[in-house]
Amino acid sequence: MENLVIDTAESVTTARLLTPAELGLCVRLFREMRQWSQEQLAEISGLNVRTIQRVEQGLAASLDTRRALAGAFEFEDLDVLNKPFAIPTEEELKAQKAKFDREHVTLTALPLTTGKQLAKLAEAHMMDLSEPGFELEREADDAFAGLVDYFREYRDCADLYTESTKFEVYDELQSRIDGLKALGVSLRYAERKMQVKWGADPDAKPMPVSVLYVVAFPLGKEPDQFATPKSGGIRF
Template identity: 80%
Template sequence: MNTTEHAQQTRLLTPAELAVCIKMFREMRQWSQEQLAAISGLNVRTIQRVEQGLSASLDTRRALARAFEFEDIDALNKPFTIPSEEEFKAEKEKFDREHVTLTATPLTTGKQLAKLAESCTMDLSEPAFELTREADETFAMLVDYFRDYRDCADAYSETQKFEIYDEMQSHIDALKALGVSLRSATRKVQVKWGLEQDSKPMPASVLYVVAFPLGKEPEQFATPKSAGIRL
Protein backbone atom coordinates (compact mmCIF):
# COMPACT_ATOMS: atom_id res chain seq x y z
CA MET A 1 0.00 0.00 0.00
CA ASN A 2 1.42 3.39 -0.93
CA THR A 3 1.32 6.57 1.19
CA THR A 4 -1.65 8.06 -0.65
CA GLU A 5 -3.76 4.93 -0.23
CA HIS A 6 -2.86 4.80 3.47
CA ALA A 7 -3.73 8.46 3.99
CA GLN A 8 -7.12 7.94 2.36
CA GLN A 9 -7.91 5.32 4.96
CA THR A 10 -7.53 7.77 7.86
CA ARG A 11 -11.03 9.19 8.29
CA LEU A 12 -14.15 8.99 10.38
CA LEU A 13 -15.37 5.42 10.21
CA THR A 14 -18.66 4.72 8.50
CA PRO A 15 -20.89 2.13 10.23
CA ALA A 16 -19.80 -0.44 7.64
CA GLU A 17 -16.10 0.31 8.23
CA LEU A 18 -16.59 0.17 12.00
CA ALA A 19 -18.22 -3.25 11.55
CA VAL A 20 -15.16 -4.55 9.71
CA CYS A 21 -12.75 -3.16 12.31
CA ILE A 22 -14.66 -4.46 15.33
CA LYS A 23 -14.98 -7.93 13.85
CA MET A 24 -11.25 -7.96 13.03
CA PHE A 25 -10.25 -6.79 16.50
CA ARG A 26 -12.59 -9.36 18.10
CA GLU A 27 -11.45 -12.31 15.98
CA MET A 28 -7.81 -11.37 16.47
CA ARG A 29 -8.32 -11.92 20.20
CA GLN A 30 -10.34 -15.09 19.55
CA TRP A 31 -13.32 -13.57 21.36
CA SER A 32 -16.90 -14.52 20.66
CA GLN A 33 -19.54 -11.81 20.35
CA GLU A 34 -20.74 -12.86 23.79
CA GLN A 35 -17.28 -12.38 25.28
CA LEU A 36 -16.87 -8.95 23.69
CA ALA A 37 -20.28 -8.02 25.08
CA ALA A 38 -19.21 -9.10 28.58
CA ILE A 39 -15.89 -7.24 28.42
CA SER A 40 -17.37 -4.06 26.95
CA GLY A 41 -20.46 -3.99 29.16
CA LEU A 42 -22.69 -3.95 26.09
CA ASN A 43 -25.33 -6.54 25.29
CA VAL A 44 -24.84 -9.14 22.58
CA ARG A 45 -27.58 -7.59 20.46
CA THR A 46 -25.61 -4.34 20.32
CA ILE A 47 -22.42 -6.16 19.25
CA GLN A 48 -24.38 -7.94 16.54
CA ARG A 49 -25.85 -4.66 15.30
CA VAL A 50 -22.41 -3.03 15.15
CA GLU A 51 -20.93 -5.97 13.23
CA GLN A 52 -23.87 -5.85 10.83
CA GLY A 53 -22.89 -2.29 9.90
CA LEU A 54 -25.76 -0.56 11.69
CA SER A 55 -25.28 2.76 13.46
CA ALA A 56 -23.45 2.84 16.82
CA SER A 57 -23.74 5.60 19.40
CA LEU A 58 -20.78 7.54 20.78
CA ASP A 59 -21.06 5.63 24.05
CA THR A 60 -21.09 2.27 22.24
CA ARG A 61 -17.93 3.20 20.33
CA ARG A 62 -16.29 4.30 23.59
CA ALA A 63 -17.21 1.01 25.26
CA LEU A 64 -15.71 -0.94 22.37
CA ALA A 65 -12.53 1.13 22.40
CA ARG A 66 -12.20 0.49 26.12
CA ALA A 67 -12.73 -3.25 25.61
CA PHE A 68 -9.92 -3.34 23.06
CA GLU A 69 -7.71 -1.32 25.44
CA PHE A 70 -7.33 1.77 23.28
CA GLU A 71 -5.45 4.49 25.17
CA ASP A 72 -8.00 7.01 23.86
CA ILE A 73 -11.54 5.74 24.47
CA ASP A 74 -12.78 8.18 21.80
CA ALA A 75 -10.45 6.72 19.17
CA LEU A 76 -13.38 5.20 17.26
CA ASN A 77 -15.21 8.55 17.30
CA LYS A 78 -12.30 10.32 15.58
CA PRO A 79 -10.53 9.97 12.24
CA PHE A 80 -9.20 6.44 12.36
CA THR A 81 -6.69 4.54 10.27
CA ILE A 82 -8.27 1.38 8.95
CA PRO A 83 -5.67 -1.40 9.10
CA SER A 84 -4.78 -3.06 5.82
CA GLU A 85 -4.94 -6.82 5.49
CA GLU A 86 -1.15 -6.99 5.90
CA GLU A 87 -1.23 -4.75 8.98
CA PHE A 88 -4.03 -6.79 10.51
CA LYS A 89 -2.12 -10.03 9.89
CA ALA A 90 1.02 -8.59 11.49
CA GLU A 91 -0.97 -7.33 14.47
CA LYS A 92 -2.66 -10.71 14.92
CA GLU A 93 0.70 -12.48 14.82
CA LYS A 94 2.00 -10.05 17.46
CA PHE A 95 -1.09 -10.65 19.60
CA ASP A 96 -0.69 -14.44 19.31
CA ARG A 97 2.97 -14.18 20.35
CA GLU A 98 2.09 -12.14 23.42
CA HIS A 99 -1.11 -13.92 24.51
CA VAL A 100 -2.31 -17.40 25.32
CA THR A 101 -5.90 -18.60 24.85
CA LEU A 102 -7.28 -20.67 27.73
CA THR A 103 -10.41 -22.76 28.16
CA ALA A 104 -12.82 -21.09 30.59
CA THR A 105 -14.02 -23.73 33.05
CA PRO A 106 -17.12 -22.95 35.18
CA LEU A 107 -16.14 -22.30 38.80
CA THR A 108 -19.19 -22.97 40.93
CA THR A 109 -18.16 -24.54 44.25
CA GLY A 110 -15.93 -23.58 47.13
CA LYS A 111 -14.33 -27.02 47.18
CA GLN A 112 -13.45 -26.69 43.51
CA LEU A 113 -11.75 -23.33 44.12
CA ALA A 114 -9.92 -24.62 47.19
CA LYS A 115 -8.51 -27.59 45.26
CA LEU A 116 -7.38 -25.25 42.47
CA ALA A 117 -5.70 -22.97 45.00
CA GLU A 118 -3.89 -25.95 46.53
CA SER A 119 -2.58 -27.11 43.16
CA CYS A 120 -1.32 -23.73 41.87
CA THR A 121 1.74 -21.74 42.83
CA MET A 122 0.39 -18.32 41.88
CA ASP A 123 -2.68 -16.67 40.40
CA LEU A 124 -4.00 -13.91 38.19
CA SER A 125 -7.54 -13.12 39.27
CA GLU A 126 -9.58 -10.24 37.88
CA PRO A 127 -13.00 -9.25 36.56
CA ALA A 128 -13.44 -9.17 32.78
CA PHE A 129 -15.98 -6.35 33.03
CA GLU A 130 -16.77 -3.41 35.28
CA LEU A 131 -18.30 -4.65 38.53
CA THR A 132 -20.61 -2.78 40.84
CA ARG A 133 -19.00 -1.64 44.09
CA GLU A 134 -20.67 -4.46 46.05
CA ALA A 135 -19.65 -7.12 43.53
CA ASP A 136 -16.13 -5.71 43.33
CA GLU A 137 -15.72 -5.93 47.10
CA THR A 138 -17.16 -9.47 47.20
CA PHE A 139 -14.81 -10.61 44.43
CA ALA A 140 -11.85 -9.02 46.25
CA MET A 141 -12.79 -10.80 49.49
CA LEU A 142 -12.95 -14.13 47.66
CA VAL A 143 -9.55 -13.59 46.05
CA ASP A 144 -7.97 -12.55 49.36
CA TYR A 145 -9.48 -15.57 51.08
CA PHE A 146 -8.28 -18.22 48.63
CA ARG A 147 -4.81 -16.62 48.47
CA ASP A 148 -4.54 -16.78 52.25
CA TYR A 149 -5.70 -20.40 52.15
CA ARG A 150 -3.20 -21.27 49.40
CA ASP A 151 -0.34 -20.03 51.57
CA CYS A 152 -1.21 -22.29 54.49
CA ALA A 153 -3.34 -25.11 53.04
CA ASP A 154 -0.96 -27.74 54.43
CA ALA A 155 -1.82 -26.64 57.96
CA TYR A 156 -5.48 -27.70 57.63
CA SER A 157 -6.76 -31.17 58.30
CA GLU A 158 -9.16 -32.70 55.79
CA THR A 159 -12.01 -32.12 58.24
CA GLN A 160 -11.09 -28.46 58.78
CA LYS A 161 -11.08 -27.88 55.03
CA PHE A 162 -14.85 -28.19 54.93
CA GLU A 163 -15.06 -24.82 56.70
CA ILE A 164 -12.85 -23.38 53.99
CA TYR A 165 -15.08 -24.84 51.28
CA ASP A 166 -18.16 -23.34 52.93
CA GLU A 167 -16.60 -19.89 53.27
CA MET A 168 -15.51 -19.81 49.63
CA GLN A 169 -18.93 -21.10 48.59
CA SER A 170 -20.61 -18.22 50.41
CA HIS A 171 -18.58 -15.71 48.38
CA ILE A 172 -19.28 -17.54 45.11
CA ASP A 173 -23.01 -17.62 45.89
CA ALA A 174 -22.98 -13.92 46.82
CA LEU A 175 -21.36 -13.07 43.48
CA LYS A 176 -23.95 -15.14 41.62
CA ALA A 177 -26.72 -13.25 43.41
CA LEU A 178 -25.08 -10.04 42.17
CA GLY A 179 -25.08 -11.28 38.57
CA VAL A 180 -21.43 -12.40 38.48
CA SER A 181 -20.25 -15.79 37.24
CA LEU A 182 -16.74 -17.16 37.69
CA ARG A 183 -14.58 -19.02 35.21
CA SER A 184 -11.19 -20.59 35.91
CA ALA A 185 -8.21 -21.84 33.95
CA THR A 186 -4.73 -23.08 34.76
CA ARG A 187 -1.48 -23.12 32.81
CA LYS A 188 2.11 -24.16 33.32
CA VAL A 189 4.86 -21.51 33.19
CA GLN A 190 8.58 -21.23 33.76
CA VAL A 191 9.50 -18.70 36.45
CA LYS A 192 12.87 -17.31 37.48
CA TRP A 193 13.15 -16.78 41.22
CA GLY A 194 15.49 -14.08 42.52
CA LEU A 195 17.45 -11.43 40.67
CA GLU A 196 20.30 -13.53 39.31
CA GLN A 197 20.23 -13.58 35.51
CA ASP A 198 21.84 -17.00 35.25
CA SER A 199 19.34 -18.65 37.60
CA LYS A 200 17.43 -21.56 36.11
CA PRO A 201 13.71 -21.16 35.39
CA MET A 202 11.54 -23.31 37.61
CA PRO A 203 8.18 -24.85 36.64
CA ALA A 204 5.11 -23.26 38.22
CA SER A 205 1.36 -23.40 37.75
CA VAL A 206 -0.84 -20.33 37.42
CA LEU A 207 -4.51 -20.18 38.39
CA TYR A 208 -6.79 -17.72 36.59
CA VAL A 209 -10.06 -16.77 38.26
CA VAL A 210 -12.04 -14.42 36.03
CA ALA A 211 -15.44 -12.81 36.67
CA PHE A 212 -17.97 -12.51 33.83
CA PRO A 213 -21.59 -11.35 33.69
CA LEU A 214 -23.92 -14.20 34.61
CA GLY A 215 -25.24 -15.80 31.44
CA LYS A 216 -22.54 -14.27 29.22
CA GLU A 217 -19.63 -16.53 30.07
CA PRO A 218 -17.21 -17.35 27.23
CA GLU A 219 -15.84 -20.78 26.42
CA GLN A 220 -12.33 -19.33 26.11
CA PHE A 221 -10.44 -16.17 27.01
CA ALA A 222 -7.11 -14.70 25.95
CA THR A 223 -4.61 -13.39 28.47
CA PRO A 224 -1.08 -11.94 28.21
CA LYS A 225 1.66 -14.56 28.48
CA SER A 226 3.55 -12.29 30.89
CA ALA A 227 1.33 -10.39 33.29
CA GLY A 228 0.99 -9.27 36.89
CA ILE A 229 0.85 -12.74 38.38
CA ARG A 230 0.38 -12.79 42.15
CA LEU A 231 2.61 -15.10 44.21
Protein backbone atom coordinates (compact mmCIF):
# COMPACT_ATOMS: atom_id res chain seq x y z
CA MET A 1 0.00 0.00 0.00
CA GLU A 2 1.41 3.37 -0.98
CA ASN A 3 1.98 5.85 1.84
CA LEU A 4 0.98 9.48 1.81
CA VAL A 5 4.18 11.51 2.25
CA ILE A 6 4.30 14.32 4.80
CA ASP A 7 6.99 16.91 4.16
CA THR A 8 8.90 17.64 7.37
CA ALA A 9 11.48 19.88 5.70
CA GLU A 10 11.77 23.58 6.34
CA SER A 11 9.60 25.71 4.08
CA VAL A 12 8.29 29.20 3.81
CA THR A 13 5.21 28.03 5.67
CA THR A 14 5.71 28.05 9.41
CA ALA A 15 5.97 24.47 10.61
CA ARG A 16 3.86 23.55 13.62
CA LEU A 17 2.24 20.59 15.33
CA LEU A 18 -1.09 19.35 14.06
CA THR A 19 -4.05 20.45 16.11
CA PRO A 20 -6.30 17.60 17.33
CA ALA A 21 -8.85 18.55 14.68
CA GLU A 22 -6.22 18.50 11.91
CA LEU A 23 -4.88 15.16 13.15
CA GLY A 24 -8.40 13.75 13.09
CA LEU A 25 -8.90 14.92 9.51
CA CYS A 26 -5.59 13.41 8.38
CA VAL A 27 -6.24 10.09 10.10
CA ARG A 28 -9.68 9.80 8.50
CA LEU A 29 -8.23 10.70 5.08
CA PHE A 30 -5.38 8.17 5.37
CA ARG A 31 -7.85 5.50 6.51
CA GLU A 32 -10.40 6.12 3.78
CA MET A 33 -7.73 6.19 1.07
CA ARG A 34 -6.86 2.63 2.09
CA GLN A 35 -10.52 1.57 2.18
CA TRP A 36 -10.15 0.69 5.90
CA SER A 37 -12.94 0.79 8.44
CA GLN A 38 -12.32 2.27 11.88
CA GLU A 39 -12.31 -1.31 13.19
CA GLN A 40 -9.58 -2.32 10.74
CA LEU A 41 -7.43 0.67 11.67
CA ALA A 42 -7.87 -0.22 15.33
CA GLU A 43 -6.75 -3.81 14.62
CA ILE A 44 -3.70 -2.73 12.61
CA SER A 45 -2.62 0.01 15.01
CA GLY A 46 -3.22 -1.96 18.19
CA LEU A 47 -5.57 0.74 19.48
CA ASN A 48 -9.20 0.26 20.42
CA VAL A 49 -12.03 1.46 18.20
CA ARG A 50 -13.12 4.07 20.72
CA THR A 51 -9.67 5.68 20.53
CA ILE A 52 -9.84 5.83 16.73
CA GLN A 53 -13.28 7.42 16.97
CA ARG A 54 -12.05 10.01 19.48
CA VAL A 55 -9.05 10.94 17.31
CA GLU A 56 -11.19 11.34 14.19
CA GLN A 57 -13.63 13.49 16.18
CA GLY A 58 -10.78 15.91 16.83
CA LEU A 59 -10.22 15.08 20.48
CA ALA A 60 -6.75 15.04 22.06
CA ALA A 61 -4.46 12.09 21.28
CA SER A 62 -1.45 11.01 23.32
CA LEU A 63 2.07 10.73 21.93
CA ASP A 64 1.80 6.93 22.01
CA THR A 65 -1.49 7.02 20.12
CA ARG A 66 0.04 9.20 17.41
CA ARG A 67 3.02 6.82 17.15
CA ALA A 68 0.69 3.83 16.84
CA LEU A 69 -1.23 5.55 14.04
CA ALA A 70 2.00 6.46 12.21
CA GLY A 71 3.01 2.80 12.40
CA ALA A 72 -0.35 1.65 11.04
CA PHE A 73 0.04 3.97 8.04
CA GLU A 74 3.61 2.67 7.54
CA PHE A 75 5.46 5.94 8.03
CA GLU A 76 9.18 5.29 8.45
CA ASP A 77 9.35 7.87 11.24
CA LEU A 78 6.92 6.76 13.95
CA ASP A 79 7.09 10.22 15.54
CA VAL A 80 6.10 12.05 12.37
CA LEU A 81 2.68 12.93 13.81
CA ASN A 82 4.37 14.29 16.94
CA LYS A 83 6.62 16.69 15.01
CA PRO A 84 6.00 20.12 13.48
CA PHE A 85 5.51 20.15 9.72
CA ALA A 86 3.92 22.32 7.07
CA ILE A 87 0.19 21.64 6.90
CA PRO A 88 -0.83 20.53 3.38
CA THR A 89 -3.45 22.62 1.68
CA GLU A 90 -6.79 21.21 0.60
CA GLU A 91 -5.53 21.27 -3.00
CA GLU A 92 -2.43 19.27 -2.04
CA LEU A 93 -4.53 16.70 -0.22
CA LYS A 94 -6.79 16.38 -3.26
CA ALA A 95 -3.74 15.93 -5.48
CA GLN A 96 -2.44 13.14 -3.23
CA LYS A 97 -5.86 11.47 -3.33
CA ALA A 98 -5.98 11.77 -7.14
CA LYS A 99 -2.49 10.24 -7.38
CA PHE A 100 -3.55 7.34 -5.17
CA ASP A 101 -6.66 6.77 -7.29
CA ARG A 102 -4.61 6.79 -10.50
CA GLU A 103 -2.23 4.16 -9.14
CA HIS A 104 -4.79 1.91 -7.44
CA VAL A 105 -7.98 0.10 -8.29
CA THR A 106 -10.79 -0.62 -5.83
CA LEU A 107 -12.18 -4.15 -5.87
CA THR A 108 -15.32 -5.63 -4.31
CA ALA A 109 -14.42 -8.04 -1.50
CA LEU A 110 -16.64 -11.15 -1.52
CA PRO A 111 -16.90 -13.80 1.23
CA LEU A 112 -14.79 -16.93 0.72
CA THR A 113 -16.15 -19.60 3.04
CA THR A 114 -16.01 -23.08 1.49
CA GLY A 115 -13.30 -25.32 0.14
CA LYS A 116 -15.28 -26.09 -3.00
CA GLN A 117 -15.71 -22.38 -3.68
CA LEU A 118 -11.94 -21.79 -3.43
CA ALA A 119 -11.16 -24.82 -5.62
CA LYS A 120 -13.51 -23.58 -8.33
CA LEU A 121 -11.94 -20.12 -8.15
CA ALA A 122 -8.47 -21.66 -8.48
CA GLU A 123 -9.60 -23.59 -11.56
CA ALA A 124 -11.02 -20.46 -13.17
CA HIS A 125 -7.94 -18.23 -12.78
CA MET A 126 -4.41 -18.84 -14.03
CA MET A 127 -2.97 -16.09 -11.80
CA ASP A 128 -3.49 -14.87 -8.26
CA LEU A 129 -2.43 -12.19 -5.81
CA SER A 130 -2.98 -13.59 -2.33
CA GLU A 131 -1.85 -11.91 0.88
CA PRO A 132 -2.96 -10.94 4.39
CA GLY A 133 -4.76 -7.61 4.70
CA PHE A 134 -3.35 -7.14 8.21
CA GLU A 135 -0.42 -8.40 10.29
CA LEU A 136 -1.05 -12.04 11.23
CA GLU A 137 0.22 -13.85 14.29
CA ARG A 138 2.80 -16.54 13.40
CA GLU A 139 0.37 -19.48 13.64
CA ALA A 140 -2.21 -17.75 11.46
CA ASP A 141 0.50 -16.58 9.05
CA ASP A 142 1.69 -20.17 8.61
CA ALA A 143 -1.88 -21.40 8.14
CA PHE A 144 -2.64 -18.78 5.49
CA ALA A 145 0.59 -19.53 3.62
CA GLY A 146 -0.25 -23.23 3.70
CA LEU A 147 -3.71 -22.58 2.28
CA VAL A 148 -2.29 -20.47 -0.56
CA ASP A 149 0.39 -23.07 -1.38
CA TYR A 150 -2.24 -25.83 -1.45
CA PHE A 151 -4.70 -24.14 -3.77
CA ARG A 152 -1.87 -23.05 -6.10
CA GLU A 153 -0.63 -26.63 -6.33
CA TYR A 154 -4.17 -27.77 -7.04
CA ARG A 155 -4.60 -25.10 -9.73
CA ASP A 156 -1.49 -26.37 -11.53
CA CYS A 157 -2.82 -29.93 -11.83
CA ALA A 158 -6.61 -29.58 -11.49
CA ASP A 159 -7.15 -31.18 -14.90
CA LEU A 160 -5.68 -34.44 -13.58
CA TYR A 161 -8.46 -34.83 -11.00
CA THR A 162 -11.71 -36.63 -11.65
CA GLU A 163 -14.91 -35.07 -10.38
CA SER A 164 -15.05 -37.63 -7.57
CA THR A 165 -11.44 -37.17 -6.42
CA LYS A 166 -11.95 -33.39 -6.29
CA PHE A 167 -13.99 -33.91 -3.11
CA GLU A 168 -10.74 -34.66 -1.27
CA VAL A 169 -9.45 -31.26 -2.35
CA TYR A 170 -12.67 -29.57 -1.28
CA ASP A 171 -12.42 -31.19 2.16
CA GLU A 172 -8.76 -30.26 2.61
CA LEU A 173 -9.37 -26.64 1.63
CA GLN A 174 -12.41 -26.50 3.91
CA SER A 175 -10.32 -27.76 6.81
CA ARG A 176 -7.74 -25.06 6.20
CA ILE A 177 -10.39 -22.32 5.89
CA ASP A 178 -12.02 -23.50 9.13
CA GLY A 179 -8.60 -23.54 10.81
CA LEU A 180 -8.02 -19.92 9.87
CA LYS A 181 -11.46 -18.98 11.15
CA ALA A 182 -10.63 -20.59 14.50
CA LEU A 183 -7.55 -18.33 14.60
CA GLY A 184 -9.69 -15.23 14.01
CA VAL A 185 -9.00 -14.91 10.28
CA SER A 186 -11.66 -14.45 7.60
CA LEU A 187 -11.11 -14.71 3.85
CA ARG A 188 -12.38 -12.45 1.11
CA TYR A 189 -11.80 -12.76 -2.62
CA ALA A 190 -12.00 -10.50 -5.65
CA GLU A 191 -11.65 -10.98 -9.39
CA ARG A 192 -10.05 -8.58 -11.84
CA LYS A 193 -9.55 -8.49 -15.60
CA MET A 194 -6.06 -7.41 -16.66
CA GLN A 195 -3.95 -7.10 -19.80
CA VAL A 196 -0.60 -8.89 -19.54
CA LYS A 197 2.37 -8.83 -21.91
CA TRP A 198 4.55 -11.93 -22.11
CA GLY A 199 8.31 -11.64 -22.62
CA ALA A 200 10.47 -8.56 -23.11
CA ASP A 201 9.22 -7.58 -26.56
CA PRO A 202 7.72 -4.04 -26.25
CA ASP A 203 5.63 -4.72 -29.36
CA ALA A 204 4.08 -7.88 -27.95
CA LYS A 205 0.29 -7.88 -27.96
CA PRO A 206 -1.27 -7.80 -24.46
CA MET A 207 -3.23 -10.88 -23.46
CA PRO A 208 -6.42 -10.58 -21.37
CA VAL A 209 -6.32 -12.60 -18.15
CA SER A 210 -8.50 -12.94 -15.08
CA VAL A 211 -6.69 -12.54 -11.77
CA LEU A 212 -7.86 -13.91 -8.42
CA TYR A 213 -7.23 -12.07 -5.15
CA VAL A 214 -7.47 -14.03 -1.89
CA VAL A 215 -7.03 -11.72 1.10
CA ALA A 216 -7.11 -12.41 4.84
CA PHE A 217 -8.91 -9.99 7.19
CA PRO A 218 -9.74 -10.00 10.92
CA LEU A 219 -12.83 -12.13 11.55
CA GLY A 220 -15.88 -9.89 11.89
CA LYS A 221 -14.07 -6.84 10.48
CA GLU A 222 -14.11 -7.67 6.79
CA PRO A 223 -14.40 -4.73 4.35
CA ASP A 224 -16.79 -4.56 1.42
CA GLN A 225 -13.96 -3.24 -0.78
CA PHE A 226 -10.18 -2.97 -0.78
CA ALA A 227 -7.68 -0.98 -2.84
CA THR A 228 -4.71 -2.56 -4.61
CA PRO A 229 -2.02 -1.21 -6.96
CA LYS A 230 -2.98 -1.27 -10.64
CA SER A 231 0.34 -2.97 -11.45
CA GLY A 232 2.42 -5.41 -9.49
CA GLY A 233 3.74 -8.94 -9.17
CA ILE A 234 1.44 -11.83 -10.02
CA ARG A 235 1.81 -15.46 -8.94
CA PHE A 236 1.31 -18.25 -11.45
